[in-house]
Each structure stands twice: as structure tokens, then as C-alpha cells.
Amino acid sequence: MTEPMLRLAAIHKRFGELEVLRGIELEVAKGEVVCVLGPSGSGKSTLLRCINLLEPPEQGEIFLEGKDICKGPGSPTGEQGWRLDFVRQRVGIVFQQFNLFPHKTALENVTMAPEKVLGRSAEEARANATRLLERVGLGDKLNEYPERLSGGQQQRVAIARALAMDPHVMLFDEVTSALDPELVKEVLDVMRELAEEGMTMIVVTHELGFARDVGDRVVFMDEGAIVEQGPPSQVLDNPREERTKRFLGLVLER
Amino acid sequence: MNEIIEQYFDLSQMSKHFDEVLDGFVITLELALVAAVLALIWGLILALLRQLPGKGFLPVRFLAIGYIDVFRGVPLLILILLISGSLAFLPLPEALTIPQWLGKPDNFWYGIMALVLVYGAYYAEVYRAGIEAVPSGQTEAARSLGMSHGQAMRNVVVPQAVRKVIAPMLNEFTALLKDTTLVSVIALNEVALVGRDIQSKTFNSSSLTLGAIMFLVIVLPLARLVDRLIARERARTSRGGTPTVMHH
Numbered sequence: 001m002t003e004p005m006l007r008l009a010a011i012h013k014r015f016g017e018l019e020v021l022r023g024i025e026l027e028v029a030k031g032e033v034v035c036v037l038g039p040s041g042s043g044k045s046t047l048l049r050c051i052n053l054l055e056p057p058e059q060g061e062i063f064l065e066g067k068d069i070c071k072g073p074g075s076p077t078g079e080q081g082w083r084l085d086f087v088r089q090r091v092g093i094v095f096q097q098f099n100l101f102p103h104k105t106a107l108e109n110v111t112m113a114p115e116k117v118l119g120r121s122a123e124e125a126r127a128n129a130t131r132l133l134e135r136v137g138l139g140d141k142l143n144e145y146p147e148r149l150s151g152g153q154q155q156r157v158a159i160a161r162a163l164a165m166d167p168h169v170m171l172f173d174e175v176t177s178a179l180d181p182e183l184v185k186e187v188l189d190v191m192r193e194l195a196e197e198g199m200t201m202i203v204v205t206h207e208l209g210f211a212r213d214v215g216d217r218v219v220f221m222d223e224g225a226i227v228e229q230g231p232p233s234q235v236l237d238n239p240r241e242e243r244t245k246r247f248l249g250l251v252l253e254r
Numbered sequence: 255m256n257e258i259i260e261q262y263f264d265l266s267q268m269s270k271h272f273d274e275v276l277d278g279f280v281i282t283l284e285l286a287l288v289a290a291v292l293a294l295i296w297g298l299i300l301a302l303l304r305q306l307p308g309k310g311f312l313p314v315r316f317l318a319i320g321y322i323d324v325f326r327g328v329p330l331l332i333l334i335l336l337i338s339g340s341l342a343f344l345p346l347p348e349a350l351t352i353p354q355w356l357g358k359p360d361n362f363w364y365g366i367m368a369l370v371l372v373y374g375a376y377y378a379e380v381y382r383a384g385i386e387a388v389p390s391g392q393t394e395a396a397r398s399l400g401m402s403h404g405q406a407m408r409n410v411v412v413p414q415a416v417r418k419v420i421a422p423m424l425n426e427f428t429a430l431l432k433d434t435t436l437v438s439v440i441a442l443n444e445v446a447l448v449g450r451d452i453q454s455k456t457f458n459s460s461s462l463t464l465g466a467i468m469f470l471v472i473v474l475p476l477a478r479l480v481d482r483l484i485a486r487e488r489a490r491t492s493r494g495g496t497p498t499v500m501h502h
Contacts (some may be wrong), residue, residue: 052398088400099395103413113399116409147490158395165399 003066005030005169005200006051011060013046013224020046021057022224028169031198035211035232038221039247044204047221048171051202052091053084064090065168089117092162093171096178098154100146106133106157107142110164118165125164132160136190152183156190163194170194172203208251212236220244260458267460271452275461278448279468285362285444286431289369293430294423296370297377298412304378305385307403318378325375330368331436338364338440365437373430380422384415421483428473445469 006028013021020043028034036044049055051062053069062069069087101109110129114120120128133142136156146154155175162170172191176184188210195201195214205211211218211232218235220228220243228241239245268275303318325333338361342351349355353363388411396406438447449462 054394054398085400088398091398093398095391095395097391099389099391101392101395101410101414103417112409113396113401116405117400161399 002030003063004028005032005065006202007061007063008051009061009063011047011050011057011062013043013050013055013057020224021050024060024224024226026219026226028200028202030200032216033195033199033201033203033214034217034219035215036202036204036219036221037206037208037211037235037247037251038227039250042221043224044221045173048093048173048202048204051169051171052093053087054093089165090168091171092165092167092169093173094155094158094162094175096174098146098151098158098178100154100157100161102146105143105145106138106149109146109157110161113161114164129160129164132163133157136160137186150183151179152186155179155187159187159190159194169200169202172201172205174204174206176205176207206251208236208248220247222247262459262463264458264460267452267456267458268464271461272464274448274452275445275464275468278443278445279465281362281442282431282434282444282446283472284358285365285369285434285437285442286427289366289373289434290427290430292366292370293373293377296374298381300374300378301381301385302407302412304382305407322375322378325372326379328372330372330433331439333372334365334368334436334440337367341367359442361437361440361442364440365434365442368437369430369434373426376426376429377423380419380426381415383422384417384419385411387418388414418487421480421487424476424480424483428476431472432469 004027006026008024008026011021011024012019024043024047026034036047038044046055050057057070060070064087067086100106101112104112107126107129110132111122111125114125114128115122130139130142133139136159138153138156138160141149141153141157146157149157158175175191176187179187184207188207191201191203191210192214203210203215215232217229218232219226220235220239220241222243228235228239228244235244236248239248300318300322303314304322306314341364342360344351352360354360355363392410392414393406396410397403401409434444435446438444438450441447445465445468446462449459449465452461453459
């Protein structure tokens with residue numbers, strides 16, 4: 001059996017008294033697109049933040065390309081340089097609020113990490129960033145500052161910025177939730193292309209259409225646990241669990 | 255009324271001593287500018303030490319906080335006297351205990367030391383406010399791109415923080431500029447001492463008034479500049495200077 005790209009085993013995460021993740025088990029194969037649905041507060045975002053160790057889990061194991069990324073030298077939760085490098089250079093994340101660097105142009109946002117972290121030359125980073133920004137349809141916005149870009153454009157810059165590190169897995173944390181409705185499509189289209197090119201993706205989203213069309217698998221989470229998962233057609237059209245049915249009913253009512 | 259004008263605003267006194275007072279004010283400016291540059295650097299170092307993450311750096315954070323609290327609490331005048339009175343007797347290299355750098359006398363540098371020790375602590379607090387005003391999403395974005403804490407601070411957080419605190423920094427500079435007059439107690443010929451000497455010889459305070467007017471010539475435009483910077487920053491953030499949703 002080939003090793004999955006990502007495997008989570010019995011992940012627990014607590015914020016004080018509140019247990020946000022209660023024993024998550026999840027495998028993601030190379031090239032697979034997993035869409036995670038669930039009500040707010042169900043732990044979806046925390047799950048993504050665990051995977052790139054922004055919020056290291058307290059218990060459980062995360063295997064990235066077969067390597068246990070939670071067990072570095074030193075303390076179990078303390079940040080360790082080598083595994084952070086290993087993880088953060090392989091796992092890209094795009095946030096709901098874009099988090100572009102406002103003091104840098106679109107191009108500089110994309111070149112910064114390859115130059116500073118991977119030690120690429122300015123010309124190489126620039127050429128690669130230009131190519132990525134063209135690919136997300138922003139070839140004419142290279143030298144604009146984020147505040148001069150629309151939300152959809154900013155989010156596409158954020159995707160290009162994450163891709164510039166040549167990630168093996170991309171995490172998307174409700175990346176269209178802060179956008180005006182008419183700007184959602186341009187971002188989803190970029191993600192769709194990325195999926196078609198074979199990127200491994202975990203997408204936390206409320207966009208059922210995207211989950212149905214692009215997702216290989218849909219995972220429904222509630223109260224820090226995975227309630228149900230399977231092919232989109234099964235989970236979205238014939239959910240087995242009562243909680244899934246109720247949630248889908250609420251989302252479709254909107 | 256005439257006595258007031260004669261005592262404080264005697265134009266003939268002012269013009270007669272103008273050059274002396276101006277020489278003193280030049281020394282005041284030198285003190286303030288050198289001290290401000292060094293305090294800006296020292297304050298940034300303190301602020302960064304205070305922000306170091308993790309358990310291992312707890313003692314460093316503790317020391318930085320302790321330093322900042324103590325030196326914001328110590329009167330500058332007492333610190334000037336402590337340094338100028340005893341530094342020369344300490345078992346340290348003479349270049350340090352009786353500094354004569356750049357052709358300036360030791361009491362100039364004693365004044366600089368005291369100003370930097372105190373204003374470094376003030377500036378550290380200003381930097382901290384700026385660093386804390388940068389949204390945490392910025393650090394998260396930098397860290398998830400693989401940057402270390404230091405890289406994230408240097409490339410992402412500090413450049414944004416500095417932009418946010420230029421106005422309060424200028425306010426601190428105004429305070430520092432005025433506080434340099436305290437260095438007159440260790441016989442440095444800056445503007446207050448020059449004015450006082452003239453006052454005691456002529457029994458007239460107009461030269462001191464002239465010195466005060468020179469301060470105002472610097473300080474008043476600075477105050478207007480600060481207002482404009484604050485207005486500009488406010489316009490920026492209300493337009494969405496930090497990442498927020500934009501409507502086109």
C-alpha cells in the first residue's frame with residue numbers, strides 16, 4: 001500500500017476547557033481534493049491550523065509523506081525548527097482574510113518567502129512569481145499594493161504566494177467567505193484549475209457547488225469530530241447522519 | 255507691563271546675545287539628534303527582546319520588561335548625575351568612563367548616555383504598541399510561508415509597526431529635545447546653561463526666552479507634522495490599510 005500524502009491519527013486539540021478537536025482520523029491521498037464542511041465552531045479551521053502546526057495538536061499523530069511531524073526533538077508541543085521547515089515548506093495555506101503583506105506589492109508578496117526562506121535569487125523568485133501571478137490572472141497587477149486590489153484579486157495573490165513555495169499540499173480556510181458574491185467565482189476557478197493539475201488540497205468551505213464539482217471526497221465535521229465522509233454525491237445528496245442532513249438543509253435554505 | 259517686556263522680551267538683549275544662544279542651541283540639537291538615533295536603535299532592540307517567543311527566552315523577556323519599567327521610572331536628572339558623578343571611577347576602559355568621541359567633551363556623552371538609557375525605554379514601549387497593532391494574521395501568514403520568528407519580525411511585522419508609530423515617535427522626540435536642557439546641570443554649554451549665564455550677568459532673562467523661542471521654531475512645525483501623519487494614518491486604516499474586504 002502506498003503511503004498517503006497526509007494521515008491524521010487521533011488528533012486532539014484543546015483551547016483551555018474547550019476541546020476543539022476530538023480524535024480526528026483522516027487520510028488524504030496524493031492528488032486528492034478533500035472538502036471539509038460543517039457549522040462554524042465545528043473545528044474545521046483548527047484542523048487546518050493543526051496540519052501546518054500553527055496550532056500544534058496536544059495528542060495524536062500527523063504523518064506528512066510518511067514522516068511524523070508532531071514528534072520532533074524537544075517538547076511535544078514546542079516549535080522545532082527542522083520539522084517546521086519540513087512542514088511549512090510542504091504545506092501551503094490560504095486564509096479567509098487573505099493576510100497579504102500590505103506594505104509589499106503583489107509581486108513582492110509572492111517573492112518574499114522564496115527569497116528569504118529558500119534562498120532563491122531575486123531574478124529567479126521574480127520570474128517564478130510573475131509566472132504564478134499570470135497563472136491566477138493578475139499579470140497586469142504585479143506592482144499594485146494589496147489595498148488597491150479587490151478582495152478576489154487579493155485572495156488570488158494569496159494563492160500565488162502560497163504556491164511560490166512549491167507546496168505538496170494546499171490548505172484553504174474558507175477562502176471565499178470574506179468575499180462579495182460576485183468575486184467568489186474568480187477564486188474558485190483558480191482552485192479548480194489547481195485541482196485539475198493534481199494538487200493535493202484540503203478545502204474548508206461552505207460552497208457546496210465547489211465541493212460537488214471539484215471535491216473527490218466530502219468530510220462533514222461537527223463538534224470537533226468527523227461525522228460522515230464519502231464521495232460528494234453520497235454525502236451531499238444522500239447523507240446518512242441526521243446532523244449532516246440538518247446542516248445541509250440550513251445551508252441550502254440560504 | 256513694561257517690566258515684563260523688559261525682563262523677558264528685551265530685543266536688544268536678544269540680538270546682542272543671539273550668536274551665543276544659537277551656539278548653545280546647536281549643542282542642544284546635537285545632543286537631541288545623537289540621543290534620538292541611538293535611543294531609536296536601543297528601543298527597537300529592547301522591544302524585540304521583549305517579543306521573543308517560547309519558554310527559553312522567558313529570562314530575556316523578564317529582563318527587558320524590568321529594564322523598561324525601571325528606566326521609565328527613574329528621573330532623568332538623577333540619572334545624569336549618577337553617570338557624570340561616578341562613571342569615571344569605575345574599573346572600565348577609559349574610552350568608556352571618560353568618553354571623548356567625535357571631539358565632544360565627556361559631559362556631552364554622559365548626557366547622551368542618560369538620555370539613551372531613559373528614552374530607549376520610552377521608545378521600546380512605542381515600538382511595542384506598533385508591533386501589537388499589526389494583526390496576528392500577518393505573523394501567521396509569514397510563519398506558514400516557512401519564515402522563522404526573526405524573519406517574520408524583520409520582513410513583515412517591524413516594517414508595518416514602524417509605519418504605525420512614526421507620529422508617536424516624533425512626539426517622543428519633542429519630549430527628548432526639551433529634556434536635553436537637564437544636561438545643563440553637568441556644565442555642558444547647551445542653550446539653557448548659556449541663557450542662564452547671560453541671565454546671571456545681565457540680570458535679564460531675555461536670552462533664556464530667546465532659547466525657548468528656538469525650541470518652538472523646531473517643536474511647533476513638528477506638532478503640525480504629527481497631526482498630518484495621524485490624519486493620514488487614520489484615512490489609511492479606515493480605507494482598509496490592514497487586510498479587510500474591499501468593494502470595487
